[in-house]
Amino acid sequence: DSPEVHTNTAETLCAITRFAPAGLSAKISSPSFIGRLFSHALEDSRPKSVLVNSLSICISLLDPRRISFGAYHSYNRQMTNGSTVTANPETIEGMLESLGDLLKLLDVSSAENLLPTTYGKLQPPLGKHRLKIVEFISVLLTVGSEAAEKKLIDYEAVQRIINLFFEYPYNNFLHHHVENIIISCLESKSSSLQEHILRDCDFVGKIIQAEKHLTLEAGTNKPTSPAEGKSPPRIGSIGHLTRISNKLIQLGNTNSVIQEHLQGISEWTDWYMNVLSNRNAVGNVSQWACGYVVFLDLHVFLFHG
Structure with missing residues (x-):
């Protein structure tokens, strides 16, 4: 072993x-x-x-x-623009037989092991096996299998994984996989999967709630808690939430299910106008007032204030 x-x-x-x-x-x-x-x-x-x-x-x-293999994988969504991959339906069916048992391992409520961290503690840590399960689900969603999508909805797998996203606000490997899962659901041809992520999982509502609490909260009985006597740090998932939010807006321009859902949430409209738009403007380097770029023959960029 x-x-x-x-x-x-x-x-x-x-x-x-x-x-x-x-x-x-x-x-x-x-x-x-x-x-x-x-x-x-x-x-x-x-x-x-x-x-x-x-x-x-x-x-x-x-x-x-x-x-x-290793700490991270060398393939990412951007390499194929999120394209659907093809897998043997019988192979997928064989994997789905054990899906329920796999998802049980994502339950962290009864685990007692503790890991001290620079910002507080993890009780329990997410662990490589749970991270790998989430990665497996993220890939499973890219194959476009109706059977897999139905099983994931029936088992409330995506809902549990989204909860992990917010329960472990500093695990960027986890956030990356969950972002891919969310986008796969939103881009799916299955309206039931889109409805599931928007309504059953209430992901937009969770984004808004996270934006109201940008620092790590104490006394929440969540796996991640801040150190006593120190100022709680800012949560580490805001970048991923920003990208997902912008993707929601982009897809909403052509998808009536997403558009109607967003239009029905007044808090989303307020947050988009007052927070997300400003955040996008700050992140747009072409609008920075610190200077302009001059390209020299020696291929050197100089920034003049």
């Missing part, structure tokens, strides 16, 4: 899914293999590295272009 062995094994299997002949890769993508993989990974007696690396294999099966 060495984590190094688990990682090496997963890397080998992922390489097979990408480069091996169809017959061999088909065995790895079969529902029976997926079932055995999750059966071992979800055993209580096995270390979490088994689950993490098993999910890396599943991610590779869903999207072979993605390399998800």
